[in-house]
Amino acid sequence: MPLPTKAAAVVFDLDGTLIDSADDLGAAANRLLASEGRRPLTPHEVRRFIGDGSRVFVDRAWAATGTPADGSGGSQGLDALVARFIAEYQSDVAGHTRAYAGAVDTVAALKAGGIAVAVCTNKPQRPAELVLEALGFAPYVDAVAGGDRFAHRKPDPRHLLDTLALLGTSSEAAVMVGDNEHDMAVAHGAGTGAVLVSYGYARLPLEEIEADARIDSLTDLPGLLGL
Ligand SMILES: O=C(O)COP(=O)(O)O
Numbered sequence: 001m002p003l004p005t006k007a008a009a010v011v012f013d014l015d016g017t018l019i020d021s022a023d024d025l026g027a028a029a030n031r032l033l034a035s036e037g038r039r040p041l042t043p044h045e046v047r048r049f050i051g052d053g054s055r056v057f058v059d060r061a062w063a064a065t066g067t068p069a070d071g072s073g074g075s076q077g078l079d080a081l082v083a084r085f086i087a088e089y090q091s092d093v094a095g096h097t098r099a100y101a102g103a104v105d106t107v108a109a110l111k112a113g114g115i116a117v118a119v120c121t122n123k124p125q126r127p128a129e130l131v132l133e134a135l136g137f138a139p140y141v142d143a144v145a146g147g148d149r150f151a152h153r154k155p156d157p158r159h160l161l162d163t164l165a166l167l168g169t170s171s172e173a174a175v176m177v178g179d180n181e182h183d184m185a186v187a188h189g190a191g192t193g194a195v196l197v198s199y200g201y202a203r204l205p206l207e208e209i210e211a212d213a214r215i216d217s218l219t220d221l222p223g224l225l226g227l
């Protein structure tokens with residue numbers, strides 16, 4: 001679908017779109033893996049494992065480094081590892097994480113142009129809020145919808161629809177901006193515009209991901225939206 005001529009809201013994905021967070025996610029995972037006598041993840045593995053939230057990230061990390069974690073909910077199983085991973089990650093969300101070039105200024109420019117801004121991420125709510133605060137996005141963001149805020153998360157389009165409900169914006173007047181197939185899938189499913197960034201952590205070849213527009217830098221976004 002074409003992008004709205006006058007967008008009322010822009011919803012951003014977080015990891016791989018607004019922020020390059022792989023090093024801190026990897027460091028937290030590697031501290032946990034080391035405490036369990038496992039090898040660290042490579043930077044390439046970390047980038048491939050991001051995008052489906054903390055539970056899937058830890059599950060992939062465990063499967064890649066030895067016996068997979070037990071998903072049955074026991075005290076030694078995946079649930080316990082996920083809780084420890086989130087605690088590790090939350091202790092240092094921004095040490096090695098950077099906003100992509102121009103990202104904060106772009107979000108600020110949209111806001112100044114009268115566009116509502118939200119973040120729809122599979123990262124859990126608390127670390128998402130902490131990193132947005134630490135990197136200077138928070139003053140320009142009207143709503144944050146972490147992966148554990150609602151009953152559904154990307155690629156379920158209800159994650160995006162529930163995010164838009166927080167803003168009071170209709171799908172037709174909204175644009176989703178993200179770096180992977182889940183972000184574009186929720187945009188198509190919810191009926192918003194879909195803008196794919198080229199520099200993030202997509203696992204599929206970018207040309208295989210359907211999008212209404214593709215950008216190499218967030219600084220191209222205001223122009224694309226007619227600001
Ligand atoms: O996998 C995650 O934790 C988050 O990924 P997202 O911000 O790209 O949705």
Ligand SMILES: [Mg+2]
Pocket residue numbers: 013014015016017051178179180200201
């Ligand atoms: Mg992403």
